[in-house]
Amino acid sequence: MEENTPRILIVDDDIDFASLLSDVFSQASYEVETISDPTTVEKIVKEKDFNLVVTDLRMPGIDGFELARKVKAIKPDLPIIMVSGFLDAKDRERMEAEGIVGLYEKPLSVFSLLKNAAKLIAEGKGKTPGDKSQSKEEDSEKSSSSNLGFPFGSLPCRSDASRTFAESIYRLRNRRPNLSIITPRGIPARAVAEDFCRWINSDKEGGRVLDPADCNEKKLAQIAEEAGAAGWENLVLCVPEADHLDPIQQKALAKGLRKGAFREKWDGHIRVIFMIGSDVESLYQEASLSDELYLAMGGSELQCPPLRECPEDIEFIARSTKAEDGTPLQWTQEAIASLTEREWPGNHSELRKTLLFIQQDYSGDPVSLSVVMKALSEGDTKSTPTTKQVEKSLFESLEACRSSYLQALAELTGEDAELIATLTKAPKELVERMMVK
């Protein structure tokens, strides 16, 4: 075998089937290694570089999903295909979350399996940490705190829950279907959206965060035109707080997502990452989603863990908080415990607000439990810069609503600024400025 021959690892306790798969891939000029004991997978993946793993689902010791988790923990970019005689709907649902990129049911189509394997390897998804060019590039981008192996700065990812979340969305970055990421109140949804966009920027595809004011036909057409000018085949749009868009914005967004909506400007594929405060079904039931957007949202959902499930993240954020002189705050163990054991219904926003109070009153002595309790009680009553951020967000939402209202009036009146100004009793200059926006 040549040095650059793609290498495939086959994991199957059924020796006959593993041998058959091995023959199929060998004849297609791949270098193949087979193991029948799935519990040894971590050792071999650590020791050797592979471009693809093909595994059975049901095996003694660990199942295919657990195996995928172990492999991904060592080499997050290594693609995994699962082959099994017994698959149900739940297996398929778990597939995406576990980062498995192909699922084949026995008896399998050899042609389809080879085609998919070749595609995954050719796409470079088979790069492993052993691939020096990639590791060099990613090391330079690596988040300073999380050691995830890819850049992700929106969450500290010191806890299992936040790490798993980050790894899950990273694995899904190149898929085609729309995705909904559930970000409960206070989670930095916009930062997550910006991280996601950074992952998919390349020569052939681009990403951008969509603001509420962008959700109208004119702006979406302009974005599509820009994508065409950039020569992109795919465009990923991340929409923070998608459930807060007003009905007109939701309708415009859903309309803009349809294939061929901007055919005269660009004929590529648009994928949308919806950041929403709750699961799609609940939001639809409480009428926060229009029929059009609900249908457009696709079936994949990922939950960003609430802060209470990430105690190591809480401790990391607290210990990273700096005093005015730039030195990290010192903490007593009780104070840290009081933070990590709290429910934090307002998640990261609430934690940041509390830490801001502690930072402002910091004397240089280790932060005690009583200081934390005082900051928490102050947080319930005082206005802080964080509150101002919430107010700003509210202002932005109102501005977006106004913009959407003006957009509707512009369509109804044929963009007659004077008439709109008369109808809304607003200065004509403001109307004109908003219409240009």
Added chain:
Amino acid sequence: MPEISKEHRALVLRSNRFLANTLAENNLVSEEDIDEANEKLLEAIEAGNPRQISVLNILIYDLKKLQEKDYIDFVVRESKIGLISLRNYRLRPSGNEMNDPDICWATWTIPFDRVGDYYLIASAYYPSRPVVEYWEKLSDLRIVWYGATIQCISESIDRIAKGDGGEGEEDS
């Protein structure tokens, strides 16, 4: 045409959204096909004709993006339920709200008999989880599910709506 109630509209959209996603996830149709079908589905809802309000119907008969045979094969393979033709079956619905034709149209599902402690229910939408969950919640008995074609369900709902149980013998 009668307007669809708010409750039924939500059920229609949920049933169809899940079914469409299942079809796309299993590569039976493309996302673009689903986009197109969704657009037509919303038009059909506005028009109010229950026979047209089905993403499956649209994909198979209107857009011709899906062969019904492939869909039925998929249902049998994935859901592991039997198929039934109700053309010659004497429909014996249970006489409660389970036989509301609006709900049957919204879910493309029909309860057609009761045997002992079981309802026998046929559906063209079995792979749509909200459909199964809705009927299981509605039913006071356990359910034996059958897969059926769009045509079969459509004809059977019409028969029940007309109070025509049919004279044929049971078959399966």
